[in-house]
Amino acid sequence: MRLPDSMVEKVQGVRVTSALRAALDLARFEGWIRGFVALESWFRMHPELDVEAAKAMAMDCLATMGRVKDIAEARRAISLLSGQCESPYEALCIALLVHAKMGYSIQQQVWVIPSVRVDVLIDGWLVLEIDGAVKYDGATYDSDTRRVIVEERRREVRLQNAGYTVFRVTSTELFHQPQKFLAELRATWVSGRERGLQQVVRQA
Numbered sequence: 001m002r003l004p005d006s007m008v009e010k011v012q013g014v015r016v017t018s019a020l021r022a023a024l025d026l027a028r029f030e031g032w033i034r035g036f037v038a039l040e041s042w043f044r045m046h047p048e049l050d051v052e053a054a055k056a057m058a059m060d061c062l063a064t065m066g067r068v069k070d071i072a073e074a075r076r077a078i079s080l081l082s083g084q085c086e087s088p089y090e091a092l093c094i095a096l097l098v099h100a101k102m103g104y105s106i107q108q109q110v111w112v113i114p115s116v117r118v119d120v121l122i123d124g125w126l127v128l129e130i131d132g133a134v135k136y137d138g139a140t141y142d143s144d145t146r147r148v149i150v151e152e153r154r155r156e157v158r159l160q161n162a163g164y165t166v167f168r169v170t171s172t173e174l175f176h177q178p179q180k181f182l183a184e185l186r187a188t189w190v191s192g193r194e195r196g197l198q199q200v201v202r203q204a
Contacts, residue, residue, distance in 0.1 A: 008021075036077040036095045102189075108121075125192065125199055130169055
């Protein structure tokens, strides 16, 4: 099947499926979670688009595909597009939380205390931080690993002193052990609720 020109890009002179079409196909063939991760990455490649324009563009692409299998998976991925995921692993984390249907109130990229923004804030008191392995390799960001760890610990102490509970998960755990991550997160949330933890008044 030959794709229309609107769904094709050229990379080094070779015709390839556009990133948007590829993201939608990924949702159809592999499920909306993987499609959502790809869609968020596509959106970050287009800073000229706002979220609503990006969703409209994706829906137009979907409509052009006609009657295809598992189109509902692609629609689900589009409906969740927010543009707030700053990495593929943040997108995967949000998708897992949504899929788990745990009833959390989820906020992304929240300034909670002066100069501190967190990846995900659950129910106003549980901070979820996603750690990518490249942050600690000492090369990718040209930084000293020990200094990165010390700075992160200071940041975590500031959050805890302000009344927040901090839950950390690595990108590897998200990808390879999603059920373990969700179970441990839920246990932390339940423990906090039993201790009467509730929304912290933000100072940012």
